[in-house]
Amino acid sequence: MDRGPLLEGEHGRRPPSARLLDVREAALTLFAERGYHGTTVRDIGAALGIRAPSLYNHMRSKQDLLREIMVETTTAVWEEFQTAVARAGDPEQRLRRAMHAYVMRHTTHPREALIVNRELSSLEEPGRSEVLELRRKHERAVRGIITDGVAAGRFDLDTPALGSFAILEMAVSVARWFRPDGALSAEEVAAHYADFAVRLVRDGNHSAAHPVPSAAAAAEAAQDSSP
Amino acid sequence: MDRGPLLEGEHGRRPPSARLLDVREAALTLFAERGYHGTTVRDIGAALGIRAPSLYNHMRSKQDLLREIMVETTTAVWEEFQTAVARAGDPEQRLRRAMHAYVMRHTTHPREALIVNRELSSLEEPGRSEVLELRRKHERAVRGIITDGVAAGRFDLDTPALGSFAILEMAVSVARWFRPDGALSAEEVAAHYADFAVRLVRDGNHSAAHPVPSAAAAAEAAQDSSP
């Protein structure tokens, strides 16, 4: 399974030419901003100061660019998850590390993340199934951590599936607003979200042990979700 | 501000013809599935069994359909929020009701929600600014609930902005998977997510008060978010 360090190019296959990396970079920005169908091959060329037909000296098709972005990103997410939880201990630590890694990916690769989450319908087979299968693996693995935690009595959650969906989607949202020059660093944001994930799955019935002005009011409010 | 019940058509303006409602319905499904730029006017016609030019007897343009969907949906979200928190009491109850309403919207109108969240870049001005302003109002209002709760000592959160982003995005994700014939009803899902929101903002430092096999391990794990 271990393919070793990816020394030649960041994508683990034959090293792409420097110019292809430029093309991917431009496509990444445009697909994220305008969507795949909202971006034309001429737009990508214009971003690089060249004509559209010249792009075909470096790439095979517009669809190929999308497939590479989506498959490589989803593969990286899955590998980063496995690395993150590899030597982790109890469910809380595993969940915290998994969330930290996932949020870090979204702060460091926001364009890729937005594309993966928006352009699934634009991706043709068999790439689409490949991406879906990797996403499913990731979601199931996160759900497994939650299920383990519940079984061990460390987490308290009626619906592990809902919890894993909510946790993963929280992280995805980071790609929408995170800026490297913002108030919080990527590490800080990742740490906060890892905390959010743990809060979400841990015991929710602790208001009695927590000093609130009126425990009765809190208990009443807890019944009030169906007005 | 109260415009009264919307007796004539569900959109609060001049009642759209029955056929225009059909066109909107078809566009809603297609825009949600394939994206705005991935849907052609011919596709919308085909879904209704008619030719593309016939659509223009009912609508003004494809862009008009998108604008109506996005503006009306975002307006409804804002109005539902205001109704939900109108007579609510403490911050926890307000947050719970706000989240419940927001999740209900996403279970009952998943296509609209997906479009609002994916097609902002496809929407032309001035509709785009209108939608953004309504979203901003909603986010600020939810953040205000969290800030109030923190100020009142009922919530414990270093970063109310991150909390409101995470909470809102959690709800949005429901539109991706919810099915009316699934295991959980819309009300049940909304109640669970309202609980997730409250868990996320309440005191996170309660592990010592919770029976875990090893409190030391949990404390160590809590430090472990930056490996």
Place this chain on the structure above:
DNA sequence: CCTACCGATCGGTAGG
């Protein structure tokens, strides 16, 4: 890397 160009398809209009 370019110009020239391809067939296909786009949103939309004319005129019944």
Place this chain on the structure above:
DNA sequence: CCTACCGATCGGTAGG
């Protein structure tokens, strides 16, 4: 509601 059709633009190829 239709057919016929518009100019514009699409992704991509030919051939330097």
